[in-house]
Amino acid sequence: MQPFAEIFASFKRNRLLIAVIAVAFFTILIVSGIVTYAILLTSPELIKEFQSVIGESRTYIAIPPPYTNDLYRLIFLNNIAHFWNPERVWVWIPLIGAISLGYELLLNGIVIGGIASFTSVTKGPMFTVAGLTPHGVFEIPAFILEFSGLARWHVTMTRAIYSKLSGRTIDRPLLVEGLKDVLLLSLFSVVLFAVAAYVEAFITPRFLGL
Amino acid sequence: MPAQSEYMLARIEELVGRRHLTDRRMGYIWMLVPILPILLGIAVAASIAGIIISSLPQLGTVSGPGGVVPLVAQIIGVYAFAIISVYAILLIGAIAIYYLLDRRNNHFKRQQQLYKTLAKYLSTNLTAAPSPNVPKLSQLAEDSMFEEQDRPAGLWAILYVFVTPITSLIVAYDLTLDMRRHEERQSTYQTALTNALAEFGTQPQSLPSPKTHKRDALLYLILTAITAGLFWIYWFYILLKDYNEHFRDQALEEDTVLTLLKPRKPSTVCQACGGPVPEGSRFCPSCGKPQTI
Numbered sequence: 001m002q003p004f005a006e007i008f009a010s011f012k013r014n015r016l017l018i019a020v021i022a023v024a025f026f027t028i029l030i031v032s033g034i035v036t037y038a039i040l041l042t043s044p045e046l047i048k049e050f051q052s053v054i055g056e057s058r059t060y061i062a063i064p065p066p067y068t069n070d071l072y073r074l075i076f077l078n079n080i081a082h083f084w085n086p087e088r089v090w091v092w093i094p095l096i097g098a099i100s101l102g103y104e105l106l107l108n109g110i111v112i113g114g115i116a117s118f119t120s121v122t123k124g125p126m127f128t129v130a131g132l133t134p135h136g137v138f139e140i141p142a143f144i145l146e147f148s149g150l151a152r153w154h155v156t157m158t159r160a161i162y163s164k165l166s167g168r169t170i171d172r173p174l175l176v177e178g179l180k181d182v183l184l185l186s187l188f189s190v191v192l193f194a195v196a197a198y199v200e201a202f203i204t205p206r207f208l209g210l
Numbered sequence: 211m212p213a214q215s216e217y218m219l220a221r222i223e224e225l226v227g228r229r230h231l232t233d234r235r236m237g238y239i240w241m242l243v244p245i246l247p248i249l250l251g252i253a254v255a256a257s258i259a260g261i262i263i264s265s266l267p268q269l270g271t272v273s274g275p276g277g278v279v280p281l282v283a284q285i286i287g288v289y290a291f292a293i294i295s296v297y298a299i300l301l302i303g304a305i306a307i308y309y310l311l312d313r314r315n316n317h318f319k320r321q322q323q324l325y326k327t328l329a330k331y332l333s334t335n336l337t338a339a340p341s342p343n344v345p346k347l348s349q350l351a352e353d354s355m356f357e358e359q360d361r362p363a364g365l366w367a368i369l370y371v372f373v374t375p376i377t378s379l380i381v382a383y384d385l386t387l388d389m390r391r392h393e394e395r396q397s398t399y400q401t402a403l404t405n406a407l408a409e410f411g412t413q414p415q416s417l418p419s420p421k422t423h424k425r426d427a428l429l430y431l432i433l434t435a436i437t438a439g440l441f442w443i444y445w446f447y448i449l450l451k452d453y454n455e456h457f458r459d460q461a462l463e464e465d466t467v468l469t470l471l472k473p474r475k476p477s478t479v480c481q482a483c484g485g486p487v488p489e490g491s492r493f494c495p496s497c498g499k500p501q502t503i
Contacts, residue, residue, distance in 0.1 A: 017433065020444075024437035035256070043263045098435035106438040147436060154432045162428075 010184045013177075017148040021105070025144060028109025029116075036117035047122060066205035076197035079139070080190055082146065091150060094157040101150055108143070130207040135200035142192030149185030152178055218331040219471060225324040226464045232316035233457035236309060236450050243306045244446045246299045254292045261285060300374065304367040307381055310449060311363035314385060317457065318358040318392065324464070325351035325399065331471070332406050343406040350399045358392065375439075379431060382445055386427040389452055393422045400463070407470055417466055420459035423452045 011018070040047060064070035081088045091097040091104075112132075119128045156178025163170045265281045329347035361384060370377040397420075404417055425448065433441040478487050478501070485496030493500055 016429070020433050020437060020441055024440040027440060028438070031252075035252075039259065039263070042260075046263065095432070095435075098432045101436045102438040105436065151432055151436050154436075155426075155429050158432070159428055 006180075007184060010181050014148055014152055014181055014185065017151050018144060021147045021151065022144050025105060025109050025140070025147075028106055029113040032110040032113030033117040034113075036114040037121065040118065040121045047118075050118060051122070066210050067202055069201075072197050072201035075200050076194055079142070079193040079197060080146075082150065083186070083190070092153060094154055094161055098151065098154045101147060105147065127208070131204060134204050134207060135196045138192045138196035138199060142189045142196055145185050145192065146189035149182050149189060152185060153182045156182065215331065215334055218327055218334065221327050222324065222331060222471065223468065225320060225327060226468055228320060229457075229461060229464070232313070232320045233460065234309065234313045234316075235454045235457060236306075236313070238447075238450060240306050240309075240450055241443070241447060243299075243303045244443045246302070247296075248443075250292065250295050250299060254288060257288045258285060261288065300371050303374065303378075304370045307370045307377070308363045308367035310385060310453075311361050311366055311381065313453065314388060315360045315363060317453075317460075318354070318388075319360070321460070322351060322355045322358065325354065328403070328467070332410055335410065341406070341409050343402045343409065346402045347399065347406060350395060350402065354392075354395060357395075358388070361388075378442065379434065382442075382449060383427045383431055385449055385453075386425050386430060386445075389423060389456065390425060390427070393420070393456065396420065396460075397422065403467070407467070410471075418459065418462045420463060421455055423448075423455070425452070 064074060077084070082091055083089070091100050116128050116132060119131060156175060159178075160170050160175050261281065261284045265284075325347065329344060329351055332347065333344045366377060366381050370381075400417055400419075407417075430441065430445050430448075434445060479485070480487050480494040480497060480499060480501065482499040483494060483497040485494055487494050487501055
């Protein structure tokens with residue numbers, strides 16, 4: 001029972017982080033969705049423009065076909081890039097990396113909200129539900145947990161560095177507790193990302209009839 | 211000694227009475243400070259996008275209706291409106307920052323003077339054997355004077371206009387941290403004061419326990435960064451609420467302390483029925499006969 005109690009305690013400790021990140025993410029997503037919907041409703045001629053932009057971008061990115069392990073790997077590795085990709089690991093730099101995370105949250109919220117609205121207008125709301133919900137159920141919580149873990153990392157490390165710089169002793173139990181939380185939240189997010197990538201590669205295409 | 215004691219009690223009364231000047235409550239209308247920039251940003255972006263989208267099909271001429279010149283003029287109009295609005299919003303924000311810091315400074319200063327005078331008063335009037343409580347009160351008052359020094363409200367308000375995000379975060383961080391430390395110190399002070407008042411001979415009565423706000427300023431700073439600034443709206447609300455609540459609780463505590471310190475005025479006796487009549491009453495509360503004051 002001990003590990004379960006620790007996991008529960010860790011989630012309880014970080015509930016403010018999880019709640020705030022979830023609220024911020026969904027707020028941005030909803031605002032983006034509403035704005036995109038309003039723009040597309042008032043100027044339908046933009047739909048074709050967007051479709052051509054999306055069509056062109058597909059020629060630049062080599063997306064593997066559905067039902068393949070390559071697609072699964074691409075989605076999974078892209079989603080957990082903060083943990084391994086040298087171009088994106090710098091979000092772990094204490095305090096400074098948090099600003100970059102804010103930008104990513106904003107960008108992800110805007111893009112997902114915009115795409116959801118765009119597909120609802122062009123292909124109907126059922127297509128959006130079938131295309132985003134199955135993997136979104138796992139991916140969005142994974143994304144929120146990943147960001148919560150990163151936020152906990154920034155709080156823990158900044159506090160420790162500040163203590164060291166100001167000549168005080170580092171509160172070791174607090175540091176260990178913070179690092180444990182980071183590990184746990186990151187682990188959960190990676191597992192959820194793996195499930196989400198599997199659903200996106202092998203199950204969602206079935207729903208969309210691909 | 212009695213004259214000195216009376217003078218100090220009058221000084222305590224004066225300091226308590228001065229709180230309506232120092233402990234200024236800020237209304238929640240100030241929440242416009244973090245909300246207005248977001249609304250303005252969305253409005254300006256939507257206006258420019260709307261102008262461009264509505265002009266796209268008619269573009270082709272230079273100065274005719276729907277041409278390039280009217281389009282540029284419209285965009286410049288929106289841009290000018292945005293610039294004026296940004297400065298107006300910055301000004302409101304600067305005033306808010308000034309008020310937030312100024313009330314913090316004034317509250318801390320008044321409280322330091324009050325606690326110092328209170329400690330002196332108790333040490334002068336304490337008849338019981340010397341106890342560690344009164345020196346502790348003096349020491350806490352001195353610590354507070356050393357650690358809770360003024361923050362330059364005017365300077366931060368001016369800086370806010372030029373480097374808004376950084377200034378906002380620094381001021382919010384400082385104010386959150388200051389309140390936490392202030393409340394921790396006050397909690398220790400209250401325990402010592404309750405004990406000292408018991409030794410002073412007042413009725414054994416615990417002081418009203420103020421609400422403590424254990425906010426983690428660093429966590430709030432990172433949450434503001436990680437949520438692309440959205441958390442700032444909540445943080446600003448917290449800054450208004452926590453200080454307002456602290457001032458309310460503090461007022462209650464000060465009133466209780468003052469009541470305990472003031473010597474009770476003796477009640478007189480009704481000449482008609484012999485019942486007790488409170489000092490200054492025009493009529494007897496028992497029989498209703500008029501009293502001579």
